[in-house]
Amino acid sequence: MHAEDLxxxxxxxxxxxxxxxxxxxxTTAMRDTLRRTLTASLRAPVAGLWPALLLEARAKADVRYxxxxxxxxxxxxPVLVFAKRTFRGAFQPFINEVLRRQVHFNEAILDALTxxxxxxxxxxxxQALWRRELDAxxxxxxxxxxxxxxx
Amino acid sequence: xxxxxLVARLAWGDAIGNQVRYLQSLLRSWGHTSEIYAxxxxxxxxxxxxxxxxxxxxxxxxxxxLIHHSFESKQVPLIARSRGRKLLVYHNITPARLFAGxxxxxxxxxxxxxLELLALRPHVDGAFAYSRFSAEELVAAGYRHVDVLPFAIDxxxxxxxxxxxxxxxxxxxxxxxxxxxxxxxxxYVDDVLRVFTAYQRLYQPKSRLLxxxxxxxxxxxxxxxxxxxxxxxxxxxxxxxxVSAAQLSACFASATAYLSMSRHEGFGVPLLEAMYRDVPxxxxxxxxxxxxxxxxxxxxxxxxxxxxxxLLAVLEREPxxxxxxxxxxxxxxxxxxxxxVAAQVRTxxxxxxxxxxxxxxxxxxxxxVELVCPGFVTRPDAPMSRLARELQRRLPEARMLALRARGxxxxxxxxxxxxxxxxxxxxxxxxxxxxxxxxxxxxxxxETAVRASTGAVVLLGxxxxxxxxxxxxxxRRGWGVRDAAASSDETAxxxxxxxxxxxxLELNRADIHATADMLVRSLASKKRGSRHAR
Numbered sequence: 001m002h003a004e005d006l007x008x009x010x011x012x013x014x015x016x017x018x019x020x021x022x023x024x025x026x027t028t029a030m031r032d033t034l035r036r037t038l039t040a041s042l043r044a045p046v047a048g049l050w051p052a053l054l055l056e057a058r059a060k061a062d063v064r065y066x067x068x069x070x071x072x073x074x075x076x077x078p079v080l081v082f083a084k085r086t087f088r089g090a091f092q093p094f095i096n097e098v099l100r101r102q103v104h105f106n107e108a109i110l111d112a113l114t115x116x117x118x119x120x121x122x123x124x125x126x127q128a129l130w131r132r133e134l135d136a137x138x139x140x141x142x143x144x145x146x147x148x149x150x151x
Numbered sequence: 152x153x154x155x156x157l158v159a160r161l162a163w164g165d166a167i168g169n170q171v172r173y174l175q176s177l178l179r180s181w182g183h184t185s186e187i188y189a190x191x192x193x194x195x196x197x198x199x200x201x202x203x204x205x206x207x208x209x210x211x212x213x214x215x216x217l218i219h220h221s222f223e224s225k226q227v228p229l230i231a232r233s234r235g236r237k238l239l240v241y242h243n244i245t246p247a248r249l250f251a252g253x254x255x256x257x258x259x260x261x262x263x264x265x266l267e268l269l270a271l272r273p274h275v276d277g278a279f280a281y282s283r284f285s286a287e288e289l290v291a292a293g294y295r296h297v298d299v300l301p302f303a304i305d306x307x308x309x310x311x312x313x314x315x316x317x318x319x320x321x322x323x324x325x326x327x328x329x330x331x332x333x334x335x336x337x338x339y340v341d342d343v344l345r346v347f348t349a350y351q352r353l354y355q356p357k358s359r360l361l362x363x364x365x366x367x368x369x370x371x372x373x374x375x376x377x378x379x380x381x382x383x384x385x386x387x388x389x390x391x392x393x394v395s396a397a398q399l400s401a402c403f404a405s406a407t408a409y410l411s412m413s414r415h416e417g418f419g420v421p422l423l424e425a426m427y428r429d430v431p432x433x434x435x436x437x438x439x440x441x442x443x444x445x446x447x448x449x450x451x452x453x454x455x456x457x458x459x460x461x462l463l464a465v466l467e468r469e470p471x472x473x474x475x476x477x478x479x480x481x482x483x484x485x486x487x488x489x490x491x492v493a494a495q496v497r498t499x500x501x502x503x504x505x506x507x508x509x510x511x512x513x514x515x516x517x518x519x520v521e522l523v524c525p526g527f528v529t530r531p532d533a534p535m536s537r538l539a540r541e542l543q544r545r546l547p548e549a550r551m552l553a554l555r556a557r558g559x560x561x562x563x564x565x566x567x568x569x570x571x572x573x574x575x576x577x578x579x580x581x582x583x584x585x586x587x588x589x590x591x592x593x594x595x596x597x598e599t600a601v602r603a604s605t606g607a608v609v610l611l612g613x614x615x616x617x618x619x620x621x622x623x624x625x626x627r628r629g630w631g632v633r634d635a636a637a638s639s640d641e642t643a644x645x646x647x648x649x650x651x652x653x654x655x656l657e658l659n660r661a662d663i664h665a666t667a668d669m670l671v672r673s674l675a676s677k678k679r680g681s682r683h684a685r
Contacts, residue, residue: 001461005453007436007558009446010479011472016449019469020461026353031457034352038345038456041382043252043375050255111256118253118371126378133382 033140040133043125051117054110061106064092064099153184153214154504156240157203159224161187163195166420167221167242170281172199173303174217177493190226207233215504218275220244220268221417223260227270238503239271239278240300243285243417243439246581246595248620249337253372257335265595268292269603277508279499281418282439283561287579290563291600296508297563301495302418304487309427313401321405325387326358326467329406329430331399331421332413334366334376334390341379342412342435342454348385349460355467359387363394363402403428408466411435412454414582419443423487426480431473433462437582442561447483448476452558452583511563520549520674521604523618524611525591527553529584531571534634534660535611541667542609543573546674550606552597554580554617565600576600591615601625607674613647613655614638622650630673632666634658 001020006013026034050058069084071077088095156175162168171187178185188203189196207229210216214235218226221242230237247261269292277296280286289297321327328350330343340362347360367373380388394402403409409425411434416422422443425432432448434440444450449462466473502508524539543551553570555561555577566576578597585592593616601608602624610618613631622629631651635658638644647655654673659666 001451001453001458004558005451005458007441007444007446007450007452008448008476008479011475016462016465016472019465019472023354023461023464023468030353034349034457037383038349041341041345041379043341114255115370119369119374122371122374123378126375126382130378130382 036136037133040129040136051114053117054113057113058110061110062103063106064096064103152504153211154178154217155184155186155188155206155210155214156217156219157188157206157226157230158219159190159222159226161189161192161196161200163193166418167219168193168196169305169308170242170303171219173305174496175199177303177496181497190224203229210234218271220264220271223263224267227267227274230271231274236504237275239275239289239294241268241278241280241285241289243280243282243288243415244268244595245337245415246593246620248593248616249414250335253336253375254370265599265602268599276506277503279503282442283563284439284442284579285417286563287561287565288596288599290511290565291578291596291603293603295510296503297511298499298502298508300499301487301492302420303489303492303496304420304423304427306427306484306489308396309400309424311396311400313404314395314397315401317398317401318404321359321361321401324357326355326407327361327402327405328358328463329361329363329402329409329425330411331402331409331424332364332411334362334364334373336372337413337415339412339414339435340366340376342456343410344376344379344383344385344388345456346410346412346459346463347388348383349456350463351385351387353457353460354464358407359389360385361389361391361402361406363391363399365393366390400428403430406430408433408463410459410463411440412459413437413440416440416443422448423484427484429477429481431466431476432480433459433466435459435582439561445483445486447479454582518548518550518604518606520546521601521606521608522546522549522551522611523597523601523608523621524551525554525580525594525597525615525617526612527551527573527575528556528570528577529554529591530587534637534658534663535632536571538632538658538663538666539611540571540573541663542611542670545667545671549609551575552578552600554578554584554591554594554597557584565596591617593617593620598624607677609670609674612637613651614640614643619643619646622646626650630654630656630670632656632658632670634660636660 001017003013003017006016008016069081071080156171158171175185175187187200188206189200190203192200210233212234216233216235216237217240218230218237219240221244244264245261247258250257272293278289278294279298279300280289281300281302283299286297286299328347332338334340351358409430409432411422414437416438419440422432422434434444434450435454436450436452441450451459451462522539522542524535526533527536527539530536539551543549551573553575561579567574568577578594580592580594582592597617598620601621608625608629610631612618613633629651631647633647633655656669
């Protein structure tokens with residue numbers, strides 16, 4: 001530890017740094033093994049995107065609004081579209097009030113599902129890292145004691 | 152006088168809840184009427200609180216409201232329509248980036264809370280913060296009357312006798328390293344595990360790590376910590392979950408050292424609690440931690456687990472040094488005695504109540520161009536710093552924003568100071584700046600200053616934490632320069648492209664002047680475009 005990396009008044013940073021110098025020096029092999037394990041444990045940055053599985057549900061979570069009204073019927077169609085638009089325009093505030101709790105519920109469920117999915121992902125990642133680390137340790141053991149693998 | 156407090160949630164036993172209750176008792180002891188208003192509360196606090204919804208009705212011209220802000224509250228409209236004087240008490244907000252990848256809800260809430268901090272500004276008459284680190288952000292947000300309020304701690308609450316069963320179990324000759332706090336990503340409990348692993352493997356095999364605080368195993372970060380424990384493979388790690396006051400006392404009574412690797416603390420009560428209980432503290436010097444430590448304990452600017460493990464080993468092996476650390480910690484705690492703090496709180500609040508708060512030189516809100524170059528002071532020879540100097544020469548009306556030098560203390564005076572021949576506004580980084588290959592840390596106050604501004608924003612180095620935090624906020628007033636030779640983070644590149652489009656330029660290291668020309672032309676064409684649009 002360097003004195004410039006310490007903020008302490010009493011004892012001084014220099015005194016603490018000098019004390020760290022007096023510690024027994026770990027062997028290079030021990031230090032390297034530890035460094036490798038610590039590096040393996042670092043978590044790569046994860047993109048903050050929604051899980052793909054939930055994208056469709058997320059797009060439909062806000063049930064207060066629907067697709068714009070359309071119709072393929074030649075004559076009655078425009079009348080129906082006009083009627084639907086008028087109805088929506090007039091009643092949208094009431095629709096919003098009625099469906100507000102449903103929207104909150106949908107969002108809460110989506111958040112909970114996201115946590116479950118991300119947690120599963122995290123476990124899978126930890127398992128993979130742990131397997132990789134175990135393999136590396138086994139290989140190191142075999143390298144240190146080549147006779148052991150032949151028994 | 153009627154002096155009330157408003158808090159988003161009144162919790163039992165958390166630092167903010169304790170502080171609100173303490174202020175109420177102080178105000179009442181000074182003869183004022185004082186109530187606590189909250190949007191929600193713990194069951195245990197039901198008798199101490201009134202619903203926030205009733206405050207606008209009950210407020211009069213003569214009432215004073217202390218608004219505690221630390222998280223998204225959705226209370227700005229309620230505050231706006233309330234009458235009387237209003238004073239903000241800012242506890243700081245955890246930077247959203249510290250929750251990224253673990254807690255989407257917390258990311259959104261922290262961002263929303265920072266926008267609320269800006270939205271509150273026109274409705275309050277003054278603002279207090281519990282550290283200079285937090286006060287600096289208030290000045291950056293454009294608050295004119297800002298003061299630092301001393302943090303009051305009820306030391307008597309730490310005198311609970313230890314649980315004898317747990318104490319007997321832990322007091323077995325092992326060296327116990329303790330961390331206290333909720334296991335949330337911003338506390339970096341994973342780094343506590345890494346430091347402990349290094350300590351156990353290199354210096355003390357007979358050691359144990361105690362993590363006292365709630366860990367949600369079902370949450371991604373809880374799952375990550377349990378996986379990490381298996382991966383690192385140290386022995387004797389105890390995730391104790393939520394503990395009682397007696398159990399916590401037992402943990403402290405058996406602890407060899409207290410270890411914190413937290414990346415964000417608005418103040419950091421457990422650090423002082425450890426000092427009060429005579430446990431030497433080793434803490435990473437992020438955010439307001441150095442201020443809380445006040446030169447006592449061992450604050451480290453290095454987060455390398457092998458370095459920090461050395462400090463734990465030194466505290467165990469060198470009794471004289473350990474005694475020196477403990478003596479300094481006792482002196483620190485003595486300086487925060489309840490009587491002294493109560494007198495300081497009274498003086499500070501009196502200023503606020505009488506409209507005599509110190510006036511700060513705020514950051515001008517509307518320079519035409521903001522040059523955001525986080526490494527300008529700490530890495531003056533980096534290509535982005537050279538480009539920043541060139542741009543400032545061509546755009547003299549622009550304002551340069553940069554991180555403070557390593558180890559420099561937070562200050563309410565942000566600038567301008569002349570650095571490298573250029574006037575620069577300085578902001579404290581959220582974490583200590585590391586040596587050159589390490590990425591630069593973010594800075595909540597710098598980011599808040601940019602959000603509060605209305606000028607064009609040039610992000611010099613779009614892969615920096617500061618630029619990444621600002622990309623979605625600056626919108627169409629943002630320009631960015633990317634150094635392809637120094638950046639390899641695909642996510643950061645994609646985000647910059649998505650938000651800036653054609654306003655993202657590549658740095659030509661061989662010809663900095665050409666990049667500066669291109670950027671100045673682009674800024675000028677945008678200005679002309681907006682004039683035509685009018």
